[in-house]
Amino acid sequence: MATKNAEALAAANKKYEWGFASDVEQELAPKGLSEDTVRYISAKKNEPAWMLDWRLKAFRLWQTLEAPDWAKLNVPPIDYQDAYYYAEPKQKKTIASLDELDPEIRRTYEKLGIPIEEQKVLAGVEGSRKIAVDAVFDSVSVATTFRAELKAAGVIFLSISEAIREYPELVQKWLGRVVPQRDNYFATLNSAVFSDGTFVYVPEGVRCPMELSTYFRINAENTGQFERTLIVADKGAYVSYLEGCTAPMRDENQLHAAVVELVALDDAEIKYSTVQNWYPGDENGKGGIYNFVTKRALCQGRNSKVSWTQVETGSAITWKYPSCVLAGENSVGEFYSVAVTNNRQQADTGTKMIHLGKGSRSTIVSKGISAGHSDNTYRGLVRVAASAENVRNFTQCDSLLLGDQCGAHTVPYIEVKNPSAQIEHEATTSKISDDQLFYALQRGLDQEAAVALIVNGFAREVLQQLPMEFAVEAQKLLGISLEGSVG
Amino acid sequence: MTVLDLPSARQEAWRWSDMEALRAAAASPQAPAGINPADLFLDIDGPRLCFVDGVFEPAHSRPGPVEVTRQIAATDHPLGSLAIGEGWALHLGAEHAATCIQIVHLGTGGENHVPARILLADDAVATLVETFAGTGWANRLTAIALGKGARLMRSVRLVQTGGFVSIRDEAEIGEAASLVSIFLGAGGMGSRIDGALTLTGKGAFAEMGGALLTSGTQRQEAAVAVRHEQIEGTSRQIWRAVAADQSVASLAARVEVARGAQQTDGEQSLRGLLLQRTATVNLKPELEIFADDVKCAHGATVGELDRNALFYLQSRGIGEAQAKALLTHAFVTDALARIGEEPVREAFAADAAAWLEAAL
Numbered sequence: 001m002a003t004k005n006a007e008a009l010a011a012a013n014k015k016y017e018w019g020f021a022s023d024v025e026q027e028l029a030p031k032g033l034s035e036d037t038v039r040y041i042s043a044k045k046n047e048p049a050w051m052l053d054w055r056l057k058a059f060r061l062w063q064t065l066e067a068p069d070w071a072k073l074n075v076p077p078i079d080y081q082d083a084y085y086y087a088e089p090k091q092k093k094t095i096a097s098l099d100e101l102d103p104e105i106r107r108t109y110e111k112l113g114i115p116i117e118e119q120k121v122l123a124g125v126e127g128s129r130k131i132a133v134d135a136v137f138d139s140v141s142v143a144t145t146f147r148a149e150l151k152a153a154g155v156i157f158l159s160i161s162e163a164i165r166e167y168p169e170l171v172q173k174w175l176g177r178v179v180p181q182r183d184n185y186f187a188t189l190n191s192a193v194f195s196d197g198t199f200v201y202v203p204e205g206v207r208c209p210m211e212l213s214t215y216f217r218i219n220a221e222n223t224g225q226f227e228r229t230l231i232v233a234d235k236g237a238y239v240s241y242l243e244g245c246t247a248p249m250r251d252e253n254q255l256h257a258a259v260v261e262l263v264a265l266d267d268a269e270i271k272y273s274t275v276q277n278w279y280p281g282d283e284n285g286k287g288g289i290y291n292f293v294t295k296r297a298l299c300q301g302r303n304s305k306v307s308w309t310q311v312e313t314g315s316a317i318t319w320k321y322p323s324c325v326l327a328g329e330n331s332v333g334e335f336y337s338v339a340v341t342n343n344r345q346q347a348d349t350g351t352k353m354i355h356l357g358k359g360s361r362s363t364i365v366s367k368g369i370s371a372g373h374s375d376n377t378y379r380g381l382v383r384v385a386a387s388a389e390n391v392r393n394f395t396q397c398d399s400l401l402l403g404d405q406c407g408a409h410t411v412p413y414i415e416v417k418n419p420s421a422q423i424e425h426e427a428t429t430s431k432i433s434d435d436q437l438f439y440a441l442q443r444g445l446d447q448e449a450a451v452a453l454i455v456n457g458f459a460r461e462v463l464q465q466l467p468m469e470f471a472v473e474a475q476k477l478l479g480i481s482l483e484g485s486v487g
Numbered sequence: 488m489t490v491l492d493l494p495s496a497r498q499e500a501w502r503w504s505d506m507e508a509l510r511a512a513a514a515s516p517q518a519p520a521g522i523n524p525a526d527l528f529l530d531i532d533g534p535r536l537c538f539v540d541g542v543f544e545p546a547h548s549r550p551g552p553v554e555v556t557r558q559i560a561a562t563d564h565p566l567g568s569l570a571i572g573e574g575w576a577l578h579l580g581a582e583h584a585a586t587c588i589q590i591v592h593l594g595t596g597g598e599n600h601v602p603a604r605i606l607l608a609d610d611a612v613a614t615l616v617e618t619f620a621g622t623g624w625a626n627r628l629t630a631i632a633l634g635k636g637a638r639l640m641r642s643v644r645l646v647q648t649g650g651f652v653s654i655r656d657e658a659e660i661g662e663a664a665s666l667v668s669i670f671l672g673a674g675g676m677g678s679r680i681d682g683a684l685t686l687t688g689k690g691a692f693a694e695m696g697g698a699l700l701t702s703g704t705q706r707q708e709a710a711v712a713v714r715h716e717q718i719e720g721t722s723r724q725i726w727r728a729v730a731a732d733q734s735v736a737s738l739a740a741r742v743e744v745a746r747g748a749q750q751t752d753g754e755q756s757l758r759g760l761l762l763q764r765t766a767t768v769n770l771k772p773e774l775e776i777f778a779d780d781v782k783c784a785h786g787a788t789v790g791e792l793d794r795n796a797l798f799y800l801q802s803r804g805i806g807e808a809q810a811k812a813l814l815t816h817a818f819v820t821d822a823l824a825r826i827g828e829e830p831v832r833e834a835f836a837a838d839a840a841a842w843l844e845a846a847l
Binding site: 066070099384388399401402403404405406408409410411412413414415416417418419420421422423424426427428429431479 | 771778783
């Protein structure tokens with residue numbers, strides 16, 4: 001028992017490996033939120049006038065809104081004036097090569113455990129597997145790799161602030177189309193103060209030659225991160241996009257309110273994978289990131305397809321519903337999610353599938369795992385419009401409870417206006433059975449390894465959807481997140 | 488009542504509700520219903536109570552063990568708390584039985600509120616049939632408390648031609664006690680059936696379910712929460728919705744399992760059938776679980792009739808219209824099959840059949 005305690009302690013200590021803070025010189029916007037803050041950010045980014053107007057419009061709207069309270073979350077009041085809305089690592093101008101990057105930031109990437117393959121990519125090693133990476137450090141995109149090669153294929157992969165300057169028509173055409181400014185409280189806030197993020201445009205008929213990836217990192221104290229991602233896949237295009245996120249361990253709560261917009265035109269396909277590992281706070285619920293994110297895809301074209309895959313292990317509070325508006329005929333939406341909560345974490349996550357197009361199909365597979373004193377809620381909406389003939393939806397949401405102090409909740413909404421729709425919803429709630437555990441133990445696995453094995457099996461359907469590098473990372477994360485929660 | 492008191496669709500629990508229809512019903516003028524309350528009773532022996540516009544009508548009643556008294560609503564439910572005034576109460580002592588109590592609520596317009604209380608001591612048994620007819624807004628609050636091993640079987644049919652019926656049930660179910668409430672909404676009124684059932688004793692059983700049949704521009708809704716507070720409880724929520732024309736039928740059912748309520752067995756089955764593409768079915772089968780050794784499953788489906796089943800019946804020489812009627816009937820009957828007494832079950836099935844005949 002003594003060894004077990006020691007092991008558990010060790011496990012607890014190494015629980016959040018990404019909790020370091022990098023000592024990078026920062027340039028911060030004045031604390032607080034006002035029109036001046038919005039102007040400051042816009043000026044910092046050298047934005048055209050239309051962008052500033054757009055931001056100000058959102059800001060004025062935001063002041064009239066109230067934070068949503070329908071989620072099954074206990075969110076302490078947030079003081080929006082007690083935070084910095086812009087933090088920029090100093091001395092960074094445009095970077096021609098990675099060598100010019102602040103060594104401290106590079107060390108950060110190493111510590112972040114960006115997969116070795118991608119470190120090679122960042123270091124520009126010839127012949128390594130190609131994944132284009134954009135890294136966003138607090139409010140600024142610090143490095144985007146493989147830009148030239150992508151450009152040759154016609155793919156635009158830029159930080160969104162660069163894109164606003166270089167491709168204003170494209171950005172203006174699509175920004176706010178999928179998630180309008182007035183969509184919800186946090187999206188409106190993001191529209192006003194978003195600092196950076198990623199812009200991807202894949203032209204007609206192009207299959208993006210490599211996977212695109214962004215790492216988001218909140219480093220500075222008392223800052224919020226508001227990134228904005230916009231991905232447009234033109235007719236017949238394909239792109240796979242990966243997103244990872246971490247933050248230092250701090251006692252205060254930090255806000256992360258991102259907006260992600262995806263647009264798929266005729267026959268286009270976008271695969272969007274997230275491994276979310278923001279700092280979840282300590283075991284007493286102190287500190288951690290509030291992850292209030294609006295992600296939505298518009299499947300505008302015929303036969304277009306968007307697939308969301310998410311592994312959610314971090315954040316003190318998660319409020320996130322990656323959704324698909326299936327407007328195109330025969331368009332397809334997919335949502336695969338594993339959400340793990342431990343200690344005092346709260347997650348209210350799920351998806352919305354809005355079927356507007358004839359013959360549109362959607363699949364939802366959600367796996368919630370709760371441990372410790374956490375609460376894990378799946379909240380989903382499947383809506384079928386009257387004009388959408390022959391819609392098919394299949395939803396499966398399974399919950400696994402580890403321990404008797406946690407909660408698992410399922411809140412599915414089904415709204416159907418067309419009789420030809422075929423909608424199915426299934427859900428189960430269970431715990432790890434003693435038989436399974438006993439079997440694994442008597443095969444020589446220890447308790448933790450056995451639990452990790454069973455949990456990975458439970459989440460298999462979702463993990464299978466992830467690109468290889470992410471799948472490995474996600475499996476490890478699952479194990480680490482649940483360490484010390486059983487036995 | 489002021490209009491401001493009503494919940495709005497912006498509130499999560501009321502987003503599918505039709506408070507406009509309720510307002511209209513409450514404001515409707517009174518006019519003779521042209522219905523003889525005596526015709527609304529089923530031909531079964533037992534105590535009878537009749538309320539016309541919320542007022543007790545002794546001429547058509549023989550209350551037996553049921554008391555007619557004024558009551559104060561002890562609830563914070565926005566509609567239930569309005570049900571104050573003259574109502575009825577049934578208190579049964581240990582090992583007593585009162586079967587086939589019939590209560591008829593006839594409305595002629597305007598609003599009427601009737602509170603009710605049912606207290607069954609240990610091992611008492613009661614069955615109850617309620618019928619809502621006429622028009623206007625009928626608002627009811629029923630508080631139910633079941634002692635150890637007590638059993639209550641309650642069947643409620645809403646066959647008002649118009650107006651609105653709102654029902655709020657609040658029940659506490661003791662150890663090994665059983666509560667079964669079955670509802671049939673087969674009239675032309677709007678409705679909101681609201682239930683909060685709490686299993687307070689070990690091994691309790693709760694069932695609330697039924698069928699909502701909507702047509703025209705009608706909206707009917709059920710919103711039920713079953714809370715398991717003790718171990719080894721069982722609950723069932725079996726609801727069916729059939730929506731025609733521009734109508735909306737909504738079913739929201741929730742199972743809550745409190746911390747420590749282990750070995751809970753909760754089951755929800757919500758199914759919707761759309762007869763026309765202009766109709767809407769909304770479903771929300773919700774689970775809220777704080778214990779790790781429970782069996783909770785929910786199933787929800789919406790769609791049209793099974794084509795294979797339809798084809799099978801047609802291949803057997805049954806015409807398409809008749810085959811559809813047969814399958815729809817079977818779909819609805821699922822939810823009514825739990826009614827214990829045969830004459831009551833048959834009466835409910837006949838109401839459903841009449842509705843289907845008109846709609847198909």
